[in-house]
Amino acid sequence: MKALCWYGKEDVRIEQVPDPEILNPGDAIVKITRTAICGSDLHLYDGYIPTMKEGDILGHEFMGEVVDVGSNVKRTKVGDRIVIPFTISCGRCWFCEHGLWSQCDNTNPNAWMVEKLAGFSPGAYFGYSHLYGGYAGGQAEYARVPQADHGPIKVPDELTDDQVLFLSDIFPTGYQAAERADIQPGHVVAVWGCGPVGQFAIRSAFLLGAERVIAIDRFPKRLELARQGGAETIDYSKTDDLVDTLKDMTGGRGPDSCIDAVGMEAHGTSMLAKLDRAEQTMKLEFSRATALRDVIHACRKGGTVSVIGVYAGWIDRFPFGQLFTKGLTLRAGQCDVQRYMEPLLQYIVSGKIDPTVIISHRLPLEQAPHGYEIFRDKQDDCTKVVLTPS
Amino acid sequence: MTTASIPRTREAPRPPTPSRARAQATINVGAVERWASLIGGAALALYGVSKRSRGGLLLATAGTVLVNRGATGHCPVYQRMGVDTARGRESRFGLPGIHPVAIEHAVTIGRPREELYDFWHHLENLPRVMTHLRSVTPLGDGRSHWVAQSPLGGTVEWDAVITDDRPNERIAWKSADNSEIANTGWVRFTPAPGNRGTEVKVHLVYDAPAGKPGAMLAKLTGESADQQVREDLRHFKQVMETGEIPTTKGQPHGPEA
Numbered sequence: 001m002k003a004l005c006w007y008g009k010e011d012v013r014i015e016q017v018p019d020p021e022i023l024n025p026g027d028a029i030v031k032i033t034r035t036a037i038c039g040s041d042l043h044l045y046d047g048y049i050p051t052m053k054e055g056d057i058l059g060h061e062f063m064g065e066v067v068d069v070g071s072n073v074k075r076t077k078v079g080d081r082i083v084i085p086f087t088i089s090c091g092r093c094w095f096c097e098h099g100l101w102s103q104c105d106n107t108n109p110n111a112w113m114v115e116k117l118a119g120f121s122p123g124a125y126f127g128y129s130h131l132y133g134g135y136a137g138g139q140a141e142y143a144r145v146p147q148a149d150h151g152p153i154k155v156p157d158e159l160t161d162d163q164v165l166f167l168s169d170i171f172p173t174g175y176q177a178a179e180r181a182d183i184q185p186g187h188v189v190a191v192w193g194c195g196p197v198g199q200f201a202i203r204s205a206f207l208l209g210a211e212r213v214i215a216i217d218r219f220p221k222r223l224e225l226a227r228q229g230g231a232e233t234i235d236y237s238k239t240d241d242l243v244d245t246l247k248d249m250t251g252g253r254g255p256d257s258c259i260d261a262v263g264m265e266a267h268g269t270s271m272l273a274k275l276d277r278a279e280q281t282m283k284l285e286f287s288r289a290t291a292l293r294d295v296i297h298a299c300r301k302g303g304t305v306s307v308i309g310v311y312a313g314w315i316d317r318f319p320f321g322q323l324f325t326k327g328l329t330l331r332a333g334q335c336d337v338q339r340y341m342e343p344l345l346q347y348i349v350s351g352k353i354d355p356t357v358i359i360s361h362r363l364p365l366e367q368a369p370h371g372y373e374i375f376r377d378k379q380d381d382c383t384k385v386v387l388t389p390s
Numbered sequence: 391m392t393t394a395s396i397p398r399t400r401e402a403p404r405p406p407t408p409s410r411a412r413a414q415a416t417i418n419v420g421a422v423e424r425w426a427s428l429i430g431g432a433a434l435a436l437y438g439v440s441k442r443s444r445g446g447l448l449l450a451t452a453g454t455v456l457v458n459r460g461a462t463g464h465c466p467v468y469q470r471m472g473v474d475t476a477r478g479r480e481s482r483f484g485l486p487g488i489h490p491v492a493i494e495h496a497v498t499i500g501r502p503r504e505e506l507y508d509f510w511h512h513l514e515n516l517p518r519v520m521t522h523l524r525s526v527t528p529l530g531d532g533r534s535h536w537v538a539q540s541p542l543g544g545t546v547e548w549d550a551v552i553t554d555d556r557p558n559e560r561i562a563w564k565s566a567d568n569s570e571i572a573n574t575g576w577v578r579f580t581p582a583p584g585n586r587g588t589e590v591k592v593h594l595v596y597d598a599p600a601g602k603p604g605a606m607l608a609k610l611t612g613e614s615a616d617q618q619v620r621e622d623l624r625h626f627k628q629v630m631e632t633g634e635i636p637t638t639k640g641q642p643h644g645p646e647a
Contacts, residue, residue, distance in 0.1 A: 005644030015644040023641065024634045055644030072633060090632045094500055094586055106628045109636045112617060124636070136641045144641055147632075 002389070003057045003140035004368040009047035012058065012369050020136065020144035025072035028148030030064035030082065034161035035138050037061075037368070037385045038086075038169055039195045040310050042376050043265065044129070048280075049312070051113065051130040060086035060126040061168040062138030063161060066148075075149045082152040084145050085337035086169045088124040088135060091150030095123075102334040107147060108133045122334065139368055141389040151338045153345065162362075162386060163348055166200070166355040172340035174200025174261070175207075177308035180331035181257035183208045190214045190246060190255035190298060191231070192291045194222035196384050197308060198261035199358050202229045205259075207352065214249060216242065218267070221381040225358060243298045254300035262291035263309025279316065289315040296323050307332035358384045365389040490572075493594045493616050497623040500587035501630045503579040507558045509630065510577055519625040519635075522618060533566065548573070572596065590626070592619060 005015045020029055038061050043049050063083040066076055076082065089096050089104035096104050104123030108114070111121035114131050127137020136143065145152060155164045174197045183189055189205040191198050194217035205213045206229075215226035218237040226233050232249070239245045247254055264280075267273070273290040295305050296319050305328050323330060347353040360383040363371050371385035499506060509515050513534050517523040524537040524545060532552035540546045549566035554576070562576035573596040582589045596615070628635050 001642070003642065003644065007644075007647050013644070017642040017644050020642050021640060023637055023639065026632065026634055054647050057642065057644065088636075090628075092500065092631050093627075094498070097500075106632050107636050109638055111624065112621065115620075133636070134638050136638070136643065140642075146636065 001141035002365060003136075004059060004365070005054075006044060006052055006056045006058050007054050010045060010373075012045060012372055014366055014368060015055070017055075017057065017140075020142050022068060022070045023144065024146060025070040026147050026149065027070040028066050028073055028076050028145045028152075029068040030062075030084065030143055030145055031067050032062050032064040032138055032141060032143060032389050033081075034064070034165050035059050035062035035140075035365070035387045035389070036165060036168075037139070037371050037375050037387070039197060039375075040128070040263075041372070043263075043310060045372050045376060046265065048264065049129045049131075051110075051134075053130065053134075056127065056129075056134070057136040057140055058127040059137035059139030059143075060128055061165060061170070062126075062143060063155070063165050063168065064143070067142070069148060073148045076152060080154050081157070083155055083164050083167045083341065084126075084138065084143075085151045085167075085172075085341060086125050086128075087151070087335070087337050088126065088133065088146050089151055089338055090147055091338070096150070096338075099336055099339045101151070101336040101338040103336075110134055125334075139365065139387060141365070151341075153341045155345065156349065159348065160356075162356045162359060163354075164345065165386065166196075166358075167337075167341050167344060167348075169335065169337065170196045171200050171344055171353070171355055172337045173197050173308055173335040174202075175204040175340055175344060176333075176335045177201045177259045177261060177306050178204035178208050178210075180304075180308075180333075181205070181259050181306040182304040182329065182331075183210050183257055185209045186211050187256040188212045188214065188250050188253075189257045189259065190216065190295075191226075191259045191261055192216050192295055193261035193263075193309060194219070194226045194233075195261065196358050198222075198259075199225055199229060199383075200355075201259050201261050201308065202226055202231045203353055205257075206230055207347065210257075214246065214255060219378050221360075221378075222383060225383060228357065242294055246298045250300070254298050254303065256300055257304045257306065258295040258299040260291050260295045260305070260307045260309050264289075264311050276316075289318060293317070293319055296326075296328065299326065299328055301326045302328070304329040304331065308335070310334075359386055361385045363387055490595045491615065493619050494591065495616075495619050495623055496589055496591040497627050498582050498586055498589050499627045499630050503581060503588040504558050506588050506590060506626075506630060507561070507579050509626075510561060511555070511557075519629050520622045521625065590623065592623060594619060 001017060001019050002014055003017045004012055005017070006012055022029060041058055044052060044058060066078050066080045066082060069076060069078060087102045087104070088107045089101040090106040093105040095101070102123055108121050108124040110130050110133060114121040117131070122132070124133025124135055126135050126143070127139070135146070153167070177197070178189070178201050181189060183205055187210050189210045189212070191201050191205070191213060194215050198215065198217070202213050202215055213231040214234060215223065215231040216234045216236050217223050217226070218235050223233040223235060234242065234245055236242045267290070276290055289311070291309065292307065292311070292315070299305050307330070348355065360381055361371060361374065363385060365387045368387055371387065374380050374382045375385050513526045513528055516526050522539045524539060527535045529535055532555070534550050535547065536550055537545055537547045548569040550563045551566055552561065552563050554560060554562035558579060560576060560578045564574040565572050573594065575592065575594040578591045580589045625635050
């Protein structure tokens, strides 16, 4: 089959590789009908995630038709049309049973590796480095889906692939960010980053009762999409002081809830942002925490900060004193996708959310390397690339 | 159970119950000399490996042979020459200055302890979760024969005796008196708070290839006994909770550039 393989920084290629096979009794094989490039794939593309190996198949947002199942798979059947969560989870450990699917104890074959680095291991993800399991991803014609009975959901025939594909990651991810922001009726919510996850966070914040949402980015197309979702917008590159601007827009209080949908590769215009960029380039710090600092500075006293952008390792100049003195609540974490797929599917069925609005490019799988380039560089107003295997 | 990490190589499997006479005959190097072989050999091996050259490889090989000599107390050259410096060997745990290595790890498994005890009690199940074990064969009367993969290639074998067996609570064992690899251990099953299943704790003490140099050598060969126990417990949990051990072996991969 054809698959998109990683070969290094800014080097991804379509290669001919063997078809996947059932390796464990809980596995299924899907013939992929639609897949996408995620913003977090760009961290791999830019070479910021360690333990990648040449030839690794990328991709963790995908769906398709089940063509084979292992001997222990009972619920998922050959012929089912399923969306696969990017988190691989067993559904039977304490964490899965308590909704913390992304922290699954039983699915990462390389748990020891993360434990050596961090002292603990989360679950595993498709196509996202050997630290997180080393599983082959879904930017391919076929994929092996471990734990096929514990996560993937069947989707109704009347919905198109483009409508349901984002249940695999970015819709639940954006929704979780909003859910963890503790939004109450009358709240003003600020969202940093108007990429795909930010767009879903904006829309989810309204679903959860926000009165106003203020969205922050610098790319006009993304800000326009945010406005279409009902948000007011700030182009931070055109403000002198983002935190001041937010205060001015909220009667001097600051937003009640602040969502960081940017993560470790933040851009920014301040001196600190430039220092972060230099330090990250020199490998002195893992993550550029420009957005995270702003979020803490801007949030109103006693408010909630919800971090969904991906961070890794250690961060310098983290304003913990501010966080403490303002009495902020800080929530963070990778998305527990399985927990949200069914309820969010209902929002799509009922028409309350149309996930397709964020798609800017539909390309054949063969053009995935081009997709990575334009998505990373935001060329051609690129907001989201979906890929179709031929 | 984790004695596989002990770098005691054998070319061929031996009969299940080794005779005491044979076990004694294999040790012909005295304690002080064994220590010297271990430390010197490990240093030589590490230095050799660090050179990353053909010469380094030779040094590393020589170092490994020395470590093995220290670890096992057996020197084939002495044997051929008819030399024995081991005179009056005592306890297998009793090499002067050697502290046996103790390992202890715990894991919480979301299953009732009766089930976990039952799995463990049937020792022949253990190779399912302990990937370095080739086989465990019950011999009756609480005795069993263990065959494990050696990190240096080949296999290691020993006999074990159950010394304590409290249903659903604890199993303790020690290597048989005539075993070349001295080890003792226990596994304990206690209910976890908040209906979380069972806390499983494993405690293991082993001798030879004594202490730190042995651990150094184990690292060198990519196997650390400590890590092995962690992985064994993790696999035990995975099999009991999900019925499978996660793997990516055999999945597709792009050609290497």
